[in-house]
Amino acid sequence: MELVVIRHGETRANAEGRYLGALDMGLNETGWAQVDALAQALSKGAPFQRLLTSPLLRARQSADLISGALALPARVVPAFRERHVGVFEGLTQAEARSRYSELWARNITRRWAEGPPDGESLDAVIARVSSGLIALADQAQGERVLLVAHGVVAKVIRAVTTKGFADFFEWQLHNGGRLVLNIPQAQSPIRFHRPAGQD
Numbered sequence: 001m002e003l004v005v006i007r008h009g010e011t012r013a014n015a016e017g018r019y020l021g022a023l024d025m026g027l028n029e030t031g032w033a034q035v036d037a038l039a040q041a042l043s044k045g046a047p048f049q050r051l052l053t054s055p056l057l058r059a060r061q062s063a064d065l066i067s068g069a070l071a072l073p074a075r076v077v078p079a080f081r082e083r084h085v086g087v088f089e090g091l092t093q094a095e096a097r098s099r100y101s102e103l104w105a106r107n108i109t110r111r112w113a114e115g116p117p118d119g120e121s122l123d124a125v126i127a128r129v130s131s132g133l134i135a136l137a138d139q140a141q142g143e144r145v146l147l148v149a150h151g152v153v154a155k156v157i158r159a160v161t162t163k164g165f166a167d168f169f170e171w172q173l174h175n176g177g178r179l180v181l182n183i184p185q186a187q188s189p190i191r192f193h194r195p196a197g198q199d
Contacts, residue, residue, distance in 0.1 A: 009035040021085040034176030039069035049143040063148040079132025082150035086119025
């Protein structure tokens, strides 16, 4: 299976450098333009057999625009929603550091087994996204699949399928960007979890 992961277009929170997570915000003007350009480029390439999207509005809006260009219906897959970052959601890094200084000092968003209060740990996100990938690889063997998702989801997919976790926190897919991967069949080794001893 060839999997093309798209990060949704820009939102106002992205433009302002805010943690967005599970907040359900739509695209801004720049975001619509990013996705429109991407949709036109994708329509000129080889066809896709599936178009999947996160359930969050910014991803669904992006997928709907791409769906129109490709004449391919979009299906929502909850496993590929963005990481919930709890009390940090909606805040800039400066605001998070000021309001939650102890959590910030512990670098809480970059700990594997913990997350900000009311949020998800990275380990939980890795397990959730990996489960979605296993199911998808089983269903879509030999297909070209387009997935509209999020920054952390793209990081996880890249890490568990090809690149590992060495540059997990440095690598980033920009808004409207794409990541192209060849995913093994379900019986092949997709790593559910990060390597032990990295917390």
